[in-house]
Amino acid sequence: APPAIIAPSILSADFAALGDACSRTIHQGADWLHIDIMDGHFVPNMTFGAPVVTTIRKHVDRPQTAGGKGTFDCHMMISEPKKWVTSFKGAGCECYTFHYEAAVSSTAATRPQDETSERTNPKDMIRYIHEVGMKAGIAIKPGTPVDVLYDVLDSRSENEVPDMVLVMTVEPGFGGQSFMAEMMPKVQELRKRYPDLNIEVDGGLSEKTVDQAAEAGANVIVAGSAVFGASDPGAVIQRLRDAVER
Numbered sequence: 750a751p752p753a754i755i756a757p758s759i760l761s762a763d764f765a766a767l768g769d770a771c772s773r774t775i776h777q778g779a780d781w782l783h784i785d786i787m788d789g790h791f792v793p794n795m796t797f798g799a800p801v802v803t804t805i806r807k808h809v810d811r812p813q814t815a816g817g818k819g820t821f822d823c824h825m826m827i828s829e830p831k832k833w834v835t836s837f838k839g840a841g842c843e844c845y846t847f848h849y850e851a852a853v854s855s856t857a858a859t860r861p862q863d864e865t866s867e868r869t870n871p872k873d874m875i876r877y878i879h880e881v882g883m884k885a886g887i888a889i890k891p892g893t894p895v896d897v898l899y900d901v902l903d904s905r906s907e908n909e910v911p912d913m914v915l916v917m918t919v920e921p922g923f924g925g926q927s928f929m930a931e932m933m934p935k936v937q938e939l940r941k942r943y944p945d946l947n948i949e950v951d952g953g954l955s956e957k958t959v960d961q962a963a964e965a966g967a968n969v970i971v972a973g974s975a976v977f978g979a980s981d982p983g984a985v986i987q988r989l990r991d992a993v994e995r
């Protein structure tokens with residue numbers, strides 16, 4: 750499996766001191782920053798947009814290599830993911846993860862006649878994100894089966910293949926929820942089919958739940974409250990990493 754990547758979710762950081770919180774968590778050993786973008790429509794909560802990402806980029810050194818330390822992993826919980834690709838590239842995001850559900854339903858709304866659109870739209874999104882110059886991730890909510898992703902993952906056009914799959918382990922929208930262990934078969938299935946894929950899990954990850962995720966095959970671990978709520982965040986980051994590398 751690919752290397753362990755620990756990506757603290759800044760949703761649980763102090764939004765009035767985000768720059769410091771971001772640089773601190775990187776110095777404490779985080780690989781990536783997981784940046785949750787919510788529009789109040791795709792999910793029942795709002796966070797912030799590209800201007801805030803631009804300001805925190807100034808506090809965190811750019812990664813030296815693709816996917817390296819300091820990567821901004823933007824998790825777009827928004828209904829119109831295509832609309833914001835160039836803005837987030839400009840803001841300094843390296844990996845743009847959109848929701849499969851949003852890509853499919855926005856297509857259905859604009860082109861109700863096109864029966865093939867359900868399957869072609871996520872591919873269009875991935876190709877577009879790559880053309881703009883970012884890594885592309887595709888996320889699925891707990892109610893979405895994993896097999897909807899095989900079409901893109903098996904695409905013979907490299908530009909249409911996502912660099913990462915995000916398997917949500919809570920309903921997106923809020924930090925501090927309980928880990929849904931029943932999502933682990935999705936991770937196992939993905940790892941079996943795609944040994945080199947970056948598989949990210951997000952929601953309820955902590956020292957208590959990370960072993961289940963790691964055993965299933967996840968290598969990118971998002972943790973919000975477990976890291977930012979800890980008295981020693983660096984130790985938590987290290988223990989999350991150990992669980993994946995073990």
Ligand code: DX5
Nearest residue numbers: 758921922924925953973974
């Ligand atoms: C939830 C977000 C998560 C959230 C995770 O919609 O996508 O990234 O911050 O928070 P914890 O780790 O506290 O469950």
Ligand code: ZN
Nearest residue numbers: 758785824951
């Ligand atoms: Zn997230």
